[in-house]
Amino acid sequence: xxxxxxxxxxxxxxxxxxxxxxxxxxxxxxxxxxxxxxxxxxxxxxxxxxxxxxxxxxxxxxxxxxxxxxxxxxxxxxxxxxxxxxxxxxxxxxxxxxxxxxxxxxxxxxxxxxxxxxxxxxxxxxxxxxxxxxxxxxxxxxxxxxxxxxxxxxxxxxxxxxxxxxxxxxxxxxxxxxxxxxxxxxxxxxxxxxxxxxxxxxxxxxxxxxxxxxxxxx
Amino acid sequence: xxxxxxxxxxxxxxxxxxxxxxxxxxxxxxxxxxxxxxxxxxxxxxxxxxxxxxxxxxxxxxxxxxxxxxxxxxxxxxxxxxxxxxxxxxxxxxxxxxxxxxxxxxxxxxxxxxxxxxxxxxxxxxxxxxxxxxxxxxxxxxxxxxxxxxxxxxxxxxxxxxxxxxxxxxxxxxxxxxxxxxxxxxxxxxxxxxxxxxxxxxxxxxxxxxxxxxxxxx
DNA sequence: GTTCAAATTTAGCCATGCCTAAATCAAAAT
DNA sequence: ATTTTGATTTAGGCATGGCTAAATTTGAAC
Numbered sequence: 001x002x003x004x005x006x007x008x009x010x011x012x013x014x015x016x017x018x019x020x021x022x023x024x025x026x027x028x029x030x031x032x033x034x035x036x037x038x039x040x041x042x043x044x045x046x047x048x049x050x051x052x053x054x055x056x057x058x059x060x061x062x063x064x065x066x067x068x069x070x071x072x073x074x075x076x077x078x079x080x081x082x083x084x085x086x087x088x089x090x091x092x093x094x095x096x097x098x099x100x101x102x103x104x105x106x107x108x109x110x111x112x113x114x115x116x117x118x119x120x121x122x123x124x125x126x127x128x129x130x131x132x133x134x135x136x137x138x139x140x141x142x143x144x145x146x147x148x149x150x151x152x153x154x155x156x157x158x159x160x161x162x163x164x165x166x167x168x169x170x171x172x173x174x175x176x177x178x179x180x181x182x183x184x185x186x187x188x189x190x191x192x193x194x195x196x197x198x199x200x201x202x203x204x205x206x207x208x209x210x211x212x213x214x215x216x217x218x
Numbered sequence: 219x220x221x222x223x224x225x226x227x228x229x230x231x232x233x234x235x236x237x238x239x240x241x242x243x244x245x246x247x248x249x250x251x252x253x254x255x256x257x258x259x260x261x262x263x264x265x266x267x268x269x270x271x272x273x274x275x276x277x278x279x280x281x282x283x284x285x286x287x288x289x290x291x292x293x294x295x296x297x298x299x300x301x302x303x304x305x306x307x308x309x310x311x312x313x314x315x316x317x318x319x320x321x322x323x324x325x326x327x328x329x330x331x332x333x334x335x336x337x338x339x340x341x342x343x344x345x346x347x348x349x350x351x352x353x354x355x356x357x358x359x360x361x362x363x364x365x366x367x368x369x370x371x372x373x374x375x376x377x378x379x380x381x382x383x384x385x386x387x388x389x390x391x392x393x394x395x396x397x398x399x400x401x402x403x404x405x406x407x408x409x410x411x412x413x414x415x416x417x418x419x420x421x422x423x424x425x426x427x428x429x430x431x432x433x434x435x436x
Numbered sequence: 437g438t439t440c441a442a443a444t445t446t447a448g449c450c451a452t453g454c455c456t457a458a459a460t461c462a463a464a465a466t
Numbered sequence: 467a468t469t470t471t472g473a474t475t476t477a478g479g480c481a482t483g484g485c486t487a488a489a490t491t492t493g494a495a496c
Contacts, residue, residue, distance in 0.1 A: 001453095021474060034454055036475055041452090055461060055474060085303075086329035096323055103317050111304035219483090239444060252484055254445055259482090273444060273491060 002102050003028060004038050005049060005068040006075075008060050014137040018057035069135040074101040076122035076129075077112045079159070083123040084116065090123045091165035124165075125156030125175030125212075140212040144190065144205060148181040151195070151216035158210040168210065171201055178216060220320050221246060222256050223267060223286040224293075226278050232355040236275035287353040292319040294340035294347075295330045297377070301341040302334065308341045309383035342383075343374030343393030343430075358430040362408065362423060366399040369413070369434035376428040386428065389419055396434060 007027045011019045021039065025032040036054075042064070043052035049064035060068060078097035082088040088096070104112075109131070113119070122128055129135035140155040154177045157168055168174070178195035185191070190203045203211075225245045229237045239257065243250040260282070261270035267282035278286060296315035300306040306314070322330075327349070331337070340346055347353035358373040372395045375386055386392070396413035403409070408421045421429075 022472095030453090031455065032474065033456080033476080038453075040475095082326075086326065086333065088325070088329070092325070096326060099321050099323075100318070103321055105314055105317075107306070107310070108300075108304065108314060111306070115304065240442095248483085249485065250444065251446080251486080256483075258445095 001038070001042065001049075002067070002071050004035075004042060005060065005064050006071050008050065008058065009065065009068040009072065009135075012059055016059055018053075018059045020057045024058075065134065066132075069129045069133065071101050072135060073129045073131065073133075074104055074109060076126055077109060077116065077119070078104070079122045079124070080116055080119055080128070081112050089166075090169065091162035093123060094159045094162070121175070122159075124159040125154065126159070138214070140214050143181070143192075143203075143208045143211040143213050146181050146213050148184055151178060151180050152213035153178045153216055154211055155214045156212045158212075161210060164207055164210045167207060171203075173201075173203075173211060179213075219256070219260065219267075220285070220289050222253075222260060223278065223282050224289050226268060226276065227283065227286040227290065227353075230277050234277055236271075236277045238275045242276075283352065284350075287347045287351065289319050290353060291347045291349065291351075292322055292327060294344055295327060295334065295337075296322070297340045297342070298334055298337055298346070299330050307384075308387065309380035311341060312377045312380070339393070340377075342377040343372070344377070356432070358432050361399070361410075361421075361426045361429040361431050364399050364431050366402055369396060369398050370431035371396045371434055372429055373432045374430045376430075379428060382425055382428045385425060389421075391419075391421075391429060397431075 004024065007024055008019055011023055011027060021032045021035040024035045024039075028035070039050060039052045039058050042048070042050040043058070047063045048061050049067065050058045051061050052058040075097045078100055079093040082093040082096055083090055113131070119128055127136070127138060138155060143152070143154075146152050154173060154175050156175055157165065157173070159165070172194065173179075179192050180195070182191040182193055182200055187205075189205060190208045192201050192203060192208075193199070194201070222242065225242055226237055229241055229245060239250045239253040242253045242257075246253070257268060257270045257276045260266070260268040261276070265281045266279050267285065268276045269279050270276040293315045296318055297311040300311040300314055301308055331349070337346055345354070345356060356373060361370070361372075364370050372391060372393050374393055375383065375391070377383070390412065391397075397410050398413070400409040400411055400418060405423075407423060408426045410419050410421060410426075411417070412419070
C-alpha cells in the first residue's frame with residue numbers, strides 16, 4: 001500500500017497530475033489488473049488515500065500525500081543512516097531502506113533524525129522532507145536535457161540502480177559536483193567536463209539519465 | 219513463520235522438549251487451530267523447519283533452530299542498538315526490535331554487530347548468539363525459585379513487559395546486580411536485599427517472575 | 437475397560453495482494 | 467460517425483495466516 005502511495009507521489013510529480021494504472025503497474029513491477037484492485041481499495045479507505053476515477057487514473061488525496069511523504073522521509077533518513085553510520089556504500093542503501101521504511105516507528109524516525117543532526121539531504125542528493133511536512137520537488141532537470149555549454153551542478157542522482165551508482169561514483173559524478181555539457185550526441189551519449197578538470201567524460205544516455213542537475217550554484 | 223520458530227525455541231528450552239499447540243497458541247496470541255495449520259506448513263517445508271507429530275506437539279529441526287537463533291540474534295542486536303545508539307529506554311526496545319528483526323538483511327546484521335563492537339549481551343542481560351552459532355541457554359533460574367539466604371546475581375530480565383521493566387529500573391534491579399532473598403511469602407511476594415544496601419525491597423511474585431538469577435559471581 | 441473432559445485437528449471462511457484471461461471502455465483514425 | 471486498438475477493468479484463482487465451529491483424539495478418572 002505504501003508502495004502505491006510512494007509511486008503515485010513520484011510519478012505524478014509537482015503538478016500532481018493523475019497517474020494511469022499502466023504507469024503504476026510498470027513502476028511497481030506488477031500487472032495493471034493488480035493496480036486497479038489496489039487503487040479501488042485505496043480510494044475506498046476512510047479517509048480515502050487516493051482520488052480515483054476509473055479509466056482516468058488516480059492521484060493522491062491529502063491523507064495519501066501525508067503518508068507518502070512520511071514514507072519518503074523514512075526512506076531518506078534510513079539511506080543516510082545506512083550510509084553514514086552503518087558504512088553502506090551508496091549503491092547499497094536503497095534496497096535496504098526500501099524494505100525497512102515500512103516498519104520503523106515514529107520514535108525510530110525521530111531518534112534517527114536526532115542522531116543524524118536533522119539532516120536535509122540524503123546520500124543521493126535528495127531532500128529529506130520535514131516531519132509532517134508536505135515535502136516538495138526541487139526544480140532539477142535531467143542532465144540529458146541540459147543545454148550544452150551552460151554550467152550546471154549535479155543536484156541528485158537516481159537511487160534505484162546500484163550498477164549505475166557504482167559507475168557514477170567511479171567517475172566522481174556526485175551531488176554538488178559542477179560540470180558542463182560539452183557536446184550532445186542525441187541517440188547515444190553525452191560529452192561532459194567536470195569543473196576544474198581537464199579531461200572529458202563520455203556518458204551513455206542511459207547513465208546520464210540517472211543524473212539530475214540545477215543551474216550552477218553561485 | 220519466524221514468530222513460530224522463535225516461540226518454539228523459547229518454549230522448548232535447553233532440553234528441546236516438544237511444545238504443544240496450545241502453549242504456542244498462548245505465547246503467540248493466536249488460536250490453537252491457527253497453530254496447527256502453521257505447524258503443518260512448517261513441517262512440510264523442504265527442509266522441514268519443525269518436527270511435528272500430530273497430537274503430540276512439535277520441536278525445531280536443525281534448519282528451524284538455525285533460523286530461530288538467527289532471528290534471536292537480530293532481535294538482541296537491534297535491542298542493543300536501539301538502546302545504546304538511538305537512546306531508547308530499556309522498556310521501549312523490545313517492541314521495535316520484535317518488528318524489525320524479520321526485515322533486516324545479513325549486511326545490516328553484520329554492520330550493526332560491527333559498530334556495537336561484537337557485543338555479547340543485550341540490554342536485558344540476554345546473551346547475543348554468535349552468527350551461524352547455535353546459541354545456548356544459560357543456567358539461570360527465576361528469582362522466585364531461588365533459595366532464601368543464598369547470594370545471587372541478576373543475570374537477565376524478561377524483556378516483553380514494559381511496565382515491569384520500568385518498575386525494575388526504578389528499583390535498580392538490573393542485570394549484574396547482586397542480591398539476597400531474605401524471605402519468601404509463597405502466595406504473594408518476596409523480600410530481597412540488594413548487596414551493599416541497607417533497605418529491603420518487597421517484590422510481588424508477578425514482578426519477581428520477570429527476574430532471572432545465577433549463583434553469586436566470584 | 438469405559439467414560440468424559442480437555443487438547444487438538446479438520447473444515448470452511450475472511451482479508452491481503454498478487455496473478456491470468458476475458459470483457460469493456462475510450463480515444464484515435466478513418 | 468464508425469471502427470479499431472490499446473488501455474483498463476472485471477471475474478475468478480492462488481498463497482499467506484488469521485478466525486470459528488465442529489469433529490476427533492488422548493489421557494485421566496472411574
